[in-house]
Amino acid sequence: ETISNEIVAGQREEQTLLHQQQLIIYALLAIIAIILVTSYFIYKNAQASKRANQLLALKSLRGQMNPHFIFNALNSVNQFISQNDERSANKYLSEFSKLMRLVLENSQEDFISLQKEEEIISLYVKLEHYRFRDKFEYTISIDESLNRETIQLPPMLIQPYIENAVWHGLRYKEDKGTLQLEFVQTPGGYAGDYCRQWNRPFQISPIENRKPEKT
Numbered sequence: 001e002t003i004s005n006e007i008v009a010g011q012r013e014e015q016t017l018l019h020q021q022q023l024i025i026y027a028l029l030a031i032i033a034i035i036l037v038t039s040y041f042i043y044k045n046a047q048a049s050k051r052a053n054q055l056l057a058l059k060s061l062r063g064q065m066n067p068h069f070i071f072n073a074l075n076s077v078n079q080f081i082s083q084n085d086e087r088s089a090n091k092y093l094s095e096f097s098k099l100m101r102l103v104l105e106n107s108q109e110d111f112i113s114l115q116k117e118e119e120i121i122s123l124y125v126k127l128e129h130y131r132f133r134d135k136f137e138y139t140i141s142i143d144e145s146l147n148r149e150t151i152q153l154p155p156m157l158i159q160p161y162i163e164n165a166v167w168h169g170l171r172y173k174e175d176k177g178t179l180q181l182e183f184v185q186t187p188g189g190y191a192g193d194y195c196r197q198w199n200r201p202f203q204i205s206p207i208e209n210r211k212p213e214k215t
Helices: 002-082 086-106 114-131 159-167
Strands: 136-142 177-186 189-193 201-204
Touching: 002 086, 002 114, 086 114, 114 136, 114 159, 114 177, 159 177
Parallel strands: 136 177
Antiparallel strands: 177 189, 189 201
């Protein structure tokens, strides 16, 4: 009987030890799970904050651009009228109204399709060309491998760069220049090469959480 009691006591001690080991393992797993979940939410919050800051910066840039561009556009109409060029004034106003409609339609969007961006940029460059047609010609091309409907990017993202190329470069050239816009996909993102003769390519790096292109 004594031996039997010792065996039972030993079994109970083993069970207690095994139970304690299981509790320790479960506790460690729970701690690891909590750490992983916490790290995930910290990472997601950091990414969301980074994305919000990027979008805020882009919206701020667009907010600064629009009044400046509108002022210049209306000034151009005034110049056409003062020169008694009613036809050019009407044509310019027609294209300007189309551009403003597109800008207003997409002003609250964080991302638009490449197709819409091309339409907006084409109108913008056309209006600038009306004003400085004796200073430059332009071409716009998009690589056929790019899906214009599914690729997403912030509205008028490249407009400030085009404006700088025209207002701080081409308009002061003695010889007629060329503004060449190309949208191509590179290993680092999407790139636009605006002015080959200046050898200044511009690249748009991928933006976190950008809507992926469907394949």
